[in-house]
Amino acid sequence: MKEMMGNEELQVWVEEISITSFGVPFLHRAMFNGRLTTTGGRYFLKGHNIEINPHQLDNYGNEEVEKIIKHELCHYHLHLRGKGWRHRDPEFKQLLQQVGGSRFCQALPGEKARKPQPYRYKLTCSQCGMEYLRKRKVDPKRFQCGKCRGSLRLTATISP
Ligand SMILES: [Zn+2]
């Protein structure tokens, strides 16, 4: 039987990983947030706390959650040191690789299989009638027809 882990245990765990993998103490709060659905964890730029998705623990176990904690700690330590803490920053990528953190804030099972969004909007050229399908609402004034450069008109293809 799997034991439930509480916020206190998570806090101790994160502090441990911070010292052993980063050599720097974690001085803020780590907590579970059951409302996180699409990400394994997140780091708060304001307040510097870390939240971990408890469903990750149920689905993937300690090993995977440790990688997520490392990922969030990369954001944490780099941000506090004024270095590149974003996913695209070389410093982030390098540190992540060094400590063996999860590559992404990993999606939960079922998330990946999400249905592709339908095309809800259509841009129609007022001159040649060419149609362009769009998933999101766009401002037709910002675009022109790729064929004839005519002006476009936006209409909804599916009623919400
Ligand atoms: Zn991240």
Ligand SMILES: [Zn+2]
């Ligand atoms: Zn056109």
